[in-house]
Structures are given as structure tokens and as C-alpha cells.
Amino acid sequence: MSDDRDINALAGEYVLGTLSAEERNFVATRMARDPQLTEAVLYWERRLAPLALQTPSVAPPPSVLKEIKTRIASHDHRAQSKNNVISLERSRRRWRLAAASMAALAASLAGFIVMREMTIATQPTTFVAVLQKDSMSPAFILSVNTKTRMLSVHPVDAKHEPGKSFELWLVHKSLQGPRSLGLLSDKSPLTTSMLLKYNKAVFMDATYAVSVEPEGGSTTGAPTGPVVFAGKLLPDAL
Amino acid sequence: MRHLGAMDLPISLQEGILRIRMSPREDLTNNLMRVAKRDPEAFDALYQATSAKLFGIVIRILHRRELAEEVLQDVYLKIWERAGDFNPAKGSPITWMAILARNRALDCVRRHAAMALDDVVNIDELHNCKSEGHMDVGFSDDLRRLMDCLNGLPQDKRDMVLLAYHQGYSREDLSRRYNSPVNTIKTWLHRSLAQLRDCLGS
Numbered sequence: 223m224s225d226d227r228d229i230n231a232l233a234g235e236y237v238l239g240t241l242s243a244e245e246r247n248f249v250a251t252r253m254a255r256d257p258q259l260t261e262a263v264l265y266w267e268r269r270l271a272p273l274a275l276q277t278p279s280v281a282p283p284p285s286v287l288k289e290i291k292t293r294i295a296s297h298d299h300r301a302q303s304k305n306n307v308i309s310l311e312r313s314r315r316r317w318r319l320a321a322a323s324m325a326a327l328a329a330s331l332a333g334f335i336v337m338r339e340m341t342i343a344t345q346p347t348t349f350v351a352v353l354q355k356d357s358m359s360p361a362f363i364l365s366v367n368t369k370t371r372m373l374s375v376h377p378v379d380a381k382h383e384p385g386k387s388f389e390l391w392l393v394h395k396s397l398q399g400p401r402s403l404g405l406l407s408d409k410s411p412l413t414t415s416m417l418l419k420y421n422k423a424v425f426m427d428a429t430y431a432v433s434v435e436p437e438g439g440s441t442t443g444a445p446t447g448p449v450v451f452a453g454k455l456l457p458d459a460l
Numbered sequence: 461m462r463h464l465g466a467m468d469l470p471i472s473l474q475e476g477i478l479r480i481r482m483s484p485r486e487d488l489t490n491n492l493m494r495v496a497k498r499d500p501e502a503f504d505a506l507y508q509a510t511s512a513k514l515f516g517i518v519i520r521i522l523h524r525r526e527l528a529e530e531v532l533q534d535v536y537l538k539i540w541e542r543a544g545d546f547n548p549a550k551g552s553p554i555t556w557m558a559i560l561a562r563n564r565a566l567d568c569v570r571r572h573a574a575m576a577l578d579d580v581v582n583i584d585e586l587h588n589c590k591s592e593g594h595m596d597v598g599f600s601d602d603l604r605r606l607m608d609c610l611n612g613l614p615q616d617k618r619d620m621v622l623l624a625y626h627q628g629y630s631r632e633d634l635s636r637r638y639n640s641p642v643n644t645i646k647t648w649l650h651r652s653l654a655q656l657r658d659c660l661g662s
């Protein structure tokens with residue numbers, strides 16, 4: 223997408239609101255790694271905003287504010303009770319960011335993975351993801367067999383500090399927060415049947431993320447350390 | 461002997477003086493920053509000052525009261541969570557909030573794509589507008605320029621842009637309304653956007 227006119231049209235339609243749900247998703251995800259697109263969206267948002275501010279006001283019913291306050295209270299309560307090391311607020315934001323930008327990064331590596339996977343094994347039921355920090359440093363290769371639902375993760379180039387562990391998480395909007403899939407060793411592969419617990423639609427669309435945890439893994443059931451690698455599944459027959 | 465300055469007054473009075481001096485925009489910015497620090501009073505003030513504007517925006521896009529109320533809740537929850545992300549150097553607070561509200565409403569209306577359009581609230585009945593205190597400085601210039609550029613478009617093309625922007629019309633909705641294929645609508649929208657961009661400049 224190098225053509226200025228295309229970017230202008232896509233960003234303009236995104237801001238106008240005429241795109242479909244899928245296209246909106248695409249733009250929102252792509253913005254994480256496409257500064258030109260982001261700039262074009264910001265341009266239209268700013269230029270058209272005077273129209274939005276022209277919209278006549280409509281007073282919402284008092285029940286709305288009450289409901290918002292209830293939701294804020296339960297939101298803050300949840301954040302506090304789960305908060306150990308870092309604020310859930312910040313970690314949620316970071317997870318969301320990681321999910322969006324890492325998905326984009328994984329997609330950019332598609333060619334690399336296809337080449338690689340074809341030399342390893344070519345099965346139509348195998349999907350792979352590269353868990354990585356950036357496109358130059360893949361840390362783990364993850365593969366899922368959709369028939370058996372077996373998940374395996376091979377370390378490529380990952381080292382954790384002594385006294386720490388890598389933990390693998392399944393991140394999906396339909397789940398209440400990240401779900402642990404187990405600990406990853408930086409030396410030997412992991413094979414697990416943990417995905418049997420989840421719908422295919424969920425684990426196919428999910429982001430797989432790796433966080434740094436105290437040795438033996440998170441004790442809270444949620445990630446407590448930084449997300450260091452992440453990726454999404456791609457069919458190996460792309 | 462020195463004269464009493466504002467800083468010698470009790471905090472509550474200092475705030476009162478600040479409040480009087482502040483423009484509505486500064487007032488909103490100040491409240492947003494206090495919301496970022498989890499100040500419930502600032503949140504109430506922010507809600508009182510902006511909720512009718514944001515509700516007006518989302519209900520026109522969503523066409524349904526109960527959906528619009530739900531989205532408005534989501535929007536203010538987001539504002540509570542993300543107030544710290546607002547950067548006063550990059551725009552006014554009401555613009556930031558309006559963009560957030562529009563995005564949320566559009567995401568919602570597209571997910572409910574099969575929404576029956578005859579089940580809509582009567583837009584004309586909604587025009588119970590109150591005068592607004594928080595127009596941006598320089599806002600009317602921006603609006604005038606935008607309107608000049610919009611008026612440079614053929615009338616039906618301009619109406620399409622406005623229907624999309626204000627009322628959440630998708631390409632498909634526009635295609636039905638203008639009795640033209642979706643691809644034609646897309647081409648027209650792209651042409652209008654290119655013309656607008658030329659007119660508005662960077």
C-alpha cells in the first residue's frame with residue numbers, strides 16, 4: 223500500500239465510517255505498523271472533527287451516568303484486587319498493544335515462515351506462528367495441529383534471565399484476560415494439549431504471547447511481567 | 461508589607477479563581493488531567509459538560525437509543541481508563557473525546573450490520589440542542605474552511621459524505637439510498653475524499 227491516493231481513500235473512509243467491520247479492524251491493526259496510514263487517519267479525524275462538534279446535543283438519561291459509575295467501581299475494584307506488581311490498567315493496555323502490533327509483525331514474516339515450514343513439514347492442518355520481539359529476532363516457533371489440537375513450541379533464539387521463566391499465554395478478546403498455556407524452556411520444545419479447552423475459532427484467531435515471570439510461572443493466574451514475544455497463527459499453506 | 465497574592469488564598473478559593481479564568485477548553489483539559497489521576501469529581505464535571513454532545517454524536521450514528529446508551533457508557537469508561545493518553549498539544553479535549561465516541565459508535569454499528577433502518581429514532585426529534593460552552597478556539601475557522609470545501613462537491617456527493625459522517629451510513633446503506641452499485645458509491649467516496657484533501661491542504 224504505497225500509493226498515497228489509496229492510503230488517503232482508506233483512511234478517509236475509515237474516518238467517515240463507511241468501511242465494514244472487517245475493514246475497520248484491518249485499518250486499526252495496520253495502523254500499529256504503518257505510520258503513513260496512521261498519519262492519514264489522524265489527518266481526517268482532525269479535519270472532519272468540526273462536523274462532529276456541530277452535531278446537536280442530546281441529553282442522555284440519568285441512568286447512564288449511574289451505570290458508568292457502577293462499571294468504573296467494579297473496574298477499579300478488579301484492577302486493585304488483581305494488582306500485584308504492575309497495575310492491571312497498564313498491563314491491559316500493553317496486552318492490547320502487543321496483540322495488535324505483534325499480529326502485524328507476524329503477518330510481515332509470513333513469507334519467511336512459509337519457506338521455513340515447508341522444509342520442516344507440509345500438512346494442511348498445521349498452522350504456525352513466530353513469537354518474536356521484532357522481525358529480526360524470532361524467539362519461538364509455535365505450531366498447532368488443528369485436528370489433534372496439539373500445540374508445540376520450539377525455541378529458536380530465546381534466553382531468559384536466571385531465576386525467571388517464560389510463560390506462554392493465549393490472548394483473545396472473547397476470553398476474560400490472557401490464559402496460561404504453560405511454561406516455555408529456552409532449550410527444549412514444549413508439546414501440550416492445553417488448546418483442547420478452547421474453541422477452535424478462539425485459538426485460531428488468538429494472539430500467542432510470552433511474558434517474563436518469576437521462576438515457575440505467574441502465581442496470580444495472569445501475566446505479571448512484561449510481554450517479550452508475541453505472534454498470531456498463519457496457515458502454512460499461504 | 462506584601463500584598464496578598466492568589467497563592468496565599470485557601471486552596472478551594474485558588475481553584476475557584478482558576479476556574480473563573482479558565483476558558484471552557486482549559487477547564488475540560490484540566491478535568492481530563494484530574495480524571496487521569498482518578499478524581500471522581502473531575503469525572504462528574506467532565507461528564508456534565510460533555511455527555512450531551514457525545515450522546516448526540518453516537519445516537520445519530522447508532523440510530524437506537526439503547527445501543528447508544530450502551531456505547532456512551534463504554535466511551536466514558538474508556539475516557540476514565542485513558543484520560544492520561546490525552547495530549548493537549550495535539551488538539552482540544554472535546555475533539556479527542558468526540559473522535560473516541562465516533563470510533564466506538566462506528567465499531568458498534570458495523571458489528572450490528574443487519575440493523576433495521578426503519579427502527580431508527582427520528583433524527584429531527586433529536587434537535588433539542590442546547591448552546592454549547594466548549595467550542596474550540598479557532599474552531600469556526602476550521603469549520604468554515606471545511607464547509608467551503610464540502611460545498612465544492614456536487615450536492616449528492618456532499619450529502620453522501622455527511623450521511624456517512626453524521627449518521628453512520630455504510631457503503632451498502634448509501635448504495636440503497638442512491639440506488640447505485642456499492643462499487644460506484646466507493647468510487648464516488650474516494651473521488652470526494654481526494655477532492656476534499658486537495659481543497660483542505662495539509
